[in-house]
Amino acid sequence: MSYQATNPLADDFEFELGGTTTAYWIGLLRVITGWWFFHAGVTKIIESGLNFGYGPAYMQQMTGTALGPIPVWMGNNLAWLIKPGVPLFETLIGLALMVGVLTRLAAVGGTVFMTLFWVGNAGFGHGLVNSDLMGLLLFVTVLVLGAGRYYGLDAIIEKTEFVRQRPRLRYLLG
Amino acid sequence: MTTTIDKAAQALSGGLILLGIVGLGLVETLAGKPFAPVPLTNDAGEVIAQPMFGPELRTGLVLAGLLVLALYGGYKLATPVEPTEGATGHETVAD
Numbered sequence: 001m002s003y004q005a006t007n008p009l010a011d012d013f014e015f016e017l018g019g020t021t022t023a024y025w026i027g028l029l030r031v032i033t034g035w036w037f038f039h040a041g042v043t044k045i046i047e048s049g050l051n052f053g054y055g056p057a058y059m060q061q062m063t064g065t066a067l068g069p070i071p072v073w074m075g076n077n078l079a080w081l082i083k084p085g086v087p088l089f090e091t092l093i094g095l096a097l098m099v100g101v102l103t104r105l106a107a108v109g110g111t112v113f114m115t116l117f118w119v120g121n122a123g124f125g126h127g128l129v130n131s132d133l134m135g136l137l138l139f140v141t142v143l144v145l146g147a148g149r150y151y152g153l154d155a156i157i158e159k160t161e162f163v164r165q166r167p168r169l170r171y172l173l174g
Numbered sequence: 175m176t177t178t179i180d181k182a183a184q185a186l187s188g189g190l191i192l193l194g195i196v197g198l199g200l201v202e203t204l205a206g207k208p209f210a211p212v213p214l215t216n217d218a219g220e221v222i223a224q225p226m227f228g229p230e231l232r233t234g235l236v237l238a239g240l241l242v243l244a245l246y247g248g249y250k251l252a253t254p255v256e257p258t259e260g261a262t263g264h265e266t267v268a269d
Contacts, residue, residue, distance in 0.1 A: 064230065065230060065233070066229075066233040066234035066237055067237070108244075111240070115237065115240065118233070119233050119237070123212075124210055124211050124212050124229050125210055125212055126210060127209070127210050127211070128194075128195055128199060128210075128211055128229065128232050128233070129195060129199075133195075133236075140240075140243075167255045168251055168255055170255075171247065171250060171251050
């Protein structure tokens with residue numbers, strides 16, 4: 001089967017990554033994923049300020065997971081960081097993704113959050129692939145594609161002389 | 175340009191993630207109920223069937239795959255990068 005209307009005999013297929021539709025969709029995916037986390041974070045701030053007590057409690061319950069005793073230890077000893085950190089970082093990660101600034105760095109943060117949600121929720125009643133894993137995959141996708149370059153401010157920031165002189169920043173931007 | 179390290183990182187991380195989700199998932203599905211990695215209970219709440227692989231093992235494999243990706247990202251950060259096109263680019267005169 002040919003994908004070329006002008007040449008029915010051609011059998012090559014190209015999905016142009018620089019194409020308009022792809023850029024549009026990657027940009028949309030990034031903004032919606034950002035809104036998801038921004039909403040989760042900002043509503044926690046509205047409800048309980050920077051004192052999200054459920055955060056450490058959630059970590060303390062993560063016994064017997066693939067992460068071993070690490071989250072339990074964190075819940076017991078890093079409550080001072082987790083209580084303000086969860087609402088604050090969720091909000092910042094969401095904002096960063098929506099505007100497309102430091103997108104890859106923010107996506108790493110989102111991946112860490114979603115890993116804890118996926119492993120810790122431990123529902124799995126409908127299988128291992130649940131909405132938490134899909135959320136995790138969304139963040140990894142944003143990270144791998146450098147989604148901030150598509151209608152995001154990272155596209156502009158990466159063209160500045162500062163970033164040109166420091167090309168490694170593209171692993172945090174983009 | 176794809177290097178041996180790129181290929182190794184992709185193969186290892188992809189292999190671990192796919193093994194945890196698809197590979198063991200397929201074995202578990204073929205082994206019969208429960209089809210999800212949680213114990214099957216009857217109406218009285220008694221466990222009547224255990225999953226072949228616990229969620230700890232399968233999520234652990236996926237996490238190991240993600241860890242390989244993270245280490246790969248760290249390696250990319252630590253190694254020299256090619257300059258951007260704009261910094262070293264030159265104009266080519268058309269014929």
